[in-house]
Amino acid sequence: MVSESVRVASVGLGRWAKTLADAIQRSDRLRIASCFSRSEKSREAFSRQYGCRIADSYAGLLKDPEVEGVIITTPNDAHADPILHAAASGKHVYVDKPIAHAMADARAIDRACRDDGVILAVGHSARRLQGNRKIKAILDRGGLGKPVMAECNFSHNRGLELSPDQWRWHKSKSPGGPLIQLAVHHADTLHYLLGPVKAATAMTKRLYTPAEIEDVTMTLLEMESGQLCYMGSNWASQGSFYTYVYGTDANLYFTADFNFWSRSDLIDRHSRLEIQCRGSSDRKPITLGEGDMFREELEDFAECIRGRRKPEVGGPEAIAALAVVHAAIRSAETGHTVALKEILAD
């Protein structure tokens, strides 16, 4: 237990900052002390809604002795700069996934937080869904027999509504489109379930989005442990989220309702995990608990600050997930299978 709430400041005050702030309000382990965004309108609205102070500048926020950590939800390509400044100011860092848009930024972020001795936590929340937690527990106790393969999908149609004033429109800011925004969750979850990725091959298409980025992506992964995995992700269809894991003794089918994605206090209630056991085609429901993935990952961040321990998803885990995305992008561009070590060595 945390004796005293950890005081955080929200930075980059778009839709996702509010989703995370709502999660913080459901916890007694953190509280929002301050906020900052370049938009005066955004910071005033955020301050009113969450009852926190407004910093007069990002530099001012980082000088505030009350602030122990920052919650970064700026665009993907604008993670490194505020994080490097925060680390240099001795502030702990929670950043939404992906850790960055580029491997070089990701490595700089991880290095700076280590060198400056601050906690770095990255918001790969999907592994905390009750369905994924239960799959992990069943795999760990050998409940599927030997694991054979896994399939995942995370898709929605928000790519159809993009406009050039949004950062997700641009390849330079959000390379891979749904790969870096959605599939990156599954890249982390598959690593969590089956271990590191060895190689990736992918196909991507730009079919219906007006934006620069691809809106339909499919990626195959060879895991170090031998299994094959599939990750599908698009920004053009109706919402979908699933994780299937096939084993020699049983298969698991986990589906979560995408429409509750930003309501992490409710999504587990709108999830379904089924098991198909040896010789049967019946899919029997497995009862899931009710968690709150955003609250829990933020509480993990708070406990790491108080306890000086490493978060479940820190720099190395987030770099591994981003490397899968970049391996997929390179594979789709070249038509070759790409080894992860090639991306990690770049």
Next chain:
Amino acid sequence: MVSESVRVASVGLGRWAKTLADAIQRSDRLRIASCFSRSEKSREAFSRQYGCRIADSYAGLLKDPEVEGVIITTPNDAHADPILHAAASGKHVYVDKPIAHAMADARAIDRACRDDGVILAVGHSARRLQGNRKIKAILDRGGLGKPVMAECNFSHNRGLELSPDQWRWHKSKSPGGPLIQLAVHHADTLHYLLGPVKAATAMTKRLYTPAEIEDVTMTLLEMESGQLCYMGSNWASQGSFYTYVYGTDANLYFTADFNFWSRSDLIDRHSRLEIQCRGSSDRKPITLGEGDMFREELEDFAECIRGRRKPEVGGPEAIAALAVVHAAIRSAETGHTVALKEILAD
């Protein structure tokens, strides 16, 4: 309607010959007049079970004026020889999928049947499942909006029990393992739903089977029409069969119970098709009729013989599906995306 039953002879009398003979017994459009296999025990048992004559040799069977067509269920690598002889004898040909193990054999089969003026029908039955028929009807009337991508899986664990005396053990007879035996169905169904395949990229692994062949395969397809498709297929996990199609207006999720695969008179009752419409996460069941995929494809064969028309799945369709399998095999071997035209031009 067929005025008089078409008289066929079953050739290669293993498990699948009986599955098809059971389907013929459910129809008044065909009847089994004769049978042949190299095994005396098999042909006597088959003759007793289905009340047909036994030919003293394959040459003798082909000289029998009562026999109008042959039903070939010999091993994949032993399709060409009996088919070329049948065509030269003026007998029509139904052959189980895949059309052959190799592209050269497939082309020889197609050419011989054309040159000799006999019907060639190939048993790509999966497109006749009521779920796939309904998906096609919904796609054709624009019920999904613009199609985005599709995902399929067809898996079971029979690769774990193979022994060297079985042809499926050997790469030379059944290259690709589950790719050529199971995924080839989805290759045909995806072509049926979305049109021809442009390119394939794949990963395959030999994880748990004692046989020579790979037992875990994943393939991505780029369709000529632009969509991406995924086909998963393994011979190591619990049985699975699904076809998912994602569109801008709705997604369709079709699952069939693998344990009823050889009972085509029952499988549609053990199938589920659900639609998820715009803005909702509810999956509403769509009522499916009850068909009988094996009976129907054999009746199509019979009607083609009487009506001198082309079967729904003949040489060109079956060659296209086999080419997808060989593109996937080559991609997995080389680590490159493979254009279908490269395989078709070999």
